[in-house]
Amino acid sequence: MKKIVVFISFFLASLAGFSQIKDGFARSESGVWYKVETKNPKGRAVVEGDIVIGNYAVAYGDSLVFSSLGTPAQPTFGAMEANRAFKGDLIDGLFLMKEGEQYTFAFSYDSIAKMQQLSPFFKKGDFAYYTVKIEKLMTSQEFQEEQQRLAKEQQRVADSLQAVEMTALVDYLHKNNYSDIATDGVYYKQISKGGEIKPSEGNKVRVHYVGRFLDGRLFDTSVEEVAIAEGKHDKARAYQLLEFTIGKHQMIEGFERAVKMMSQGEKGIVVIPSSLAYGARQRGEIAPFSTLIFELELVEVIK
16 A cells, blocks of 8 residues: 555656647546546446556656556556545546546646645646556455465465575585584584684674575675686676674674684685575575575684
8 A cells, every 4th residue: 555655646746747738638527637548338437445456657748757558557546535636636537437448637737736846847737647547446455355365475485485495405504514503593614713813793804705505606705816717707896805893784694693603814614594694585696595605704803
């Protein structure tokens, strides 16, 4: 529903256009100027409380400023009396329509001038045009049920991906001689010892890292030689020590936890489950529910 409110707000904000009203428009009893682009006499009529699934476009005179027409239909408007801003507005226009129809509505300067501050280019007597295509209508209850169904489906997919991740993670740990028992949620293996200085909350640390997926593919590194060797070199970026402050949540949780286990000068490898990395989020080439591996060198701890 928040998305629908945003679209209504966009509608009001976008009515700052220009041009005299075009030919072919009629005025309804409710006061809205409209033009029928596509008719569907057998379609279901819009009624109070309907959620409009469709697309729209905004034009100032002959200048198109926005259009989602031709893209997948989205929940776009709530056809509700409470959303009416003025007599003859978009809500009144929606009540003229049926499922499968496309209308263009015209809104004058005078009808909206009292609602908000308008662009100086939108002058008295001018019109803005709003084209709406209704692909589907849903009652509020149908919409809520559909949102719940989609949420359950998304959770089912997430659960499936997590199960695949855990199977691959356990297999990797066994093949690479890691302990099955995580330390603070991550699987850390020391490669070479460091000194006596260990980082604590509030300390700045400087780290070199090489980030890989379970299959060994490189996705990021601070070491230029590694990037060059593996065909991932980016001339536009600087390859340098990564600096961050412990406890400031500047890094993914698993990365910081691993660095806190190390001492200055130490090298190690950490395997981080997605729950302590990016989880269900897509991050560039890092897919949702991806376990990440980092080769780390804690170069300096700044107390």
